[in-house]
Amino acid sequence: MDTLKRRLLDFTIIFGLWLLLTWSLDWQGLIVGAILAVLIAFFLSGLLPEKAGRLFSPVRWFWALVHMALLSFWIIVANFDVLYRVVHPNLPIRPGIVKIKTTLKSDQAKAFLANSITLTPGTLTVDVIGDSLYVHWINVHERLEDTEAMTRDIAGRFESTLRRVFD
Amino acid sequence: MNSGVVPYILISIGVFFDLVGAIGLLRLPDVYNRLQAATKCVTLGTCLILVGVLVHSGWNAMGIKALLAAVFVLWTSPTGSHALARGAHIAGVPLWERSVVDKYREDTGH
Numbered sequence: 001m002d003t004l005k006r007r008l009l010d011f012t013i014i015f016g017l018w019l020l021l022t023w024s025l026d027w028q029g030l031i032v033g034a035i036l037a038v039l040i041a042f043f044l045s046g047l048l049p050e051k052a053g054r055l056f057s058p059v060r061w062f063w064a065l066v067h068m069a070l071l072s073f074w075i076i077v078a079n080f081d082v083l084y085r086v087v088h089p090n091l092p093i094r095p096g097i098v099k100i101k102t103t104l105k106s107d108q109a110k111a112f113l114a115n116s117i118t119l120t121p122g123t124l125t126v127d128v129i130g131d132s133l134y135v136h137w138i139n140v141h142e143r144l145e146d147t148e149a150m151t152r153d154i155a156g157r158f159e160s161t162l163r164r165v166f167d
Numbered sequence: 168m169n170s171g172v173v174p175y176i177l178i179s180i181g182v183f184f185d186l187v188g189a190i191g192l193l194r195l196p197d198v199y200n201r202l203q204a205a206t207k208c209v210t211l212g213t214c215l216i217l218v219g220v221l222v223h224s225g226w227n228a229m230g231i232k233a234l235l236a237a238v239f240v241l242w243t244s245p246t247g248s249h250a251l252a253r254g255a256h257i258a259g260v261p262l263w264e265r266s267v268v269d270k271y272r273e274d275t276g277h
Contacts, residue, residue: 078207079208095200095263097268118248124252127256132272144259
């Protein structure tokens with residue numbers, strides 16, 4: 001997708017967001033919104049990555065919805081997990097920062113994987129370096145050196161849907 | 168919009184999980200564990216409160232703003248806690264003394 005098209009898409013997204021936030025078709029609001037959207041879309045570095053054409057792929061949107069459903073489920077589980085650990089009198093935690101490897105390629109996929117990991121039970125992404133994710137885990141299990149098993153436990157549930165959305 | 172009791176249930180559950188997050192913030196031992204509780208519970212709690220507002224007021228200016236705010240919270244709250252955790256680690260905030268491993272220190276030397 002060439003740069004101009006990408007910038008026009010940026011403009012559409014920003015202006016659409018403005019319309020939703022102001023929720024009025026008053027002409028003064030429209031003019032201010034249009035000026036701001038032009039400034040942001042054309043004078044700052046773009047919002048959308050190189051391969052923005054993927055935004056128009058219905059299959060990718062379908063998998064994005066699947067990912068959202070999966071994520072919602074794990075967010076609810078995560079909340080009951082925190083509830084259990086926090087109200088338990090003995091505070092059952094065994095924390096530490098572990099390293100896992102992801103097979104996802106694009107930056108967007110890694111960013112969404114990192115955010116998804118943060119919202120799921122007991123894990124918080126501290127940093128992403130290359131294909132390694134450093135994850136603070138509230139209840140590290142015994143096999144400390146087994147990177148593959150930990151990757152499966154922490155990232156496995158999201159990698160397949162995110163790969164279908166982004167890679 | 169007359170939606171009865173549903174928004175109040177959503178908002179109550181949201182407030183409850185916000186409270187759990189606050190208790191976690193007090194009880195857990197170090198900054199990283201506290202971020203865990205704060206991120207998860209406050210994200211779900213706040214999103215439920217905002218969805219409750221949407222159900223209560225319907226698809227008008229207030230409801231749409233609440234929905235957009237929920238999307239932004241869902242998007243930015245994990246990003247923010249990543250920045251806080253990384254910043255704390257680089258600034259030398261130690262892990263709790265009973266933590267079992269710190270691969271990040273081993274690999275980066277922060």
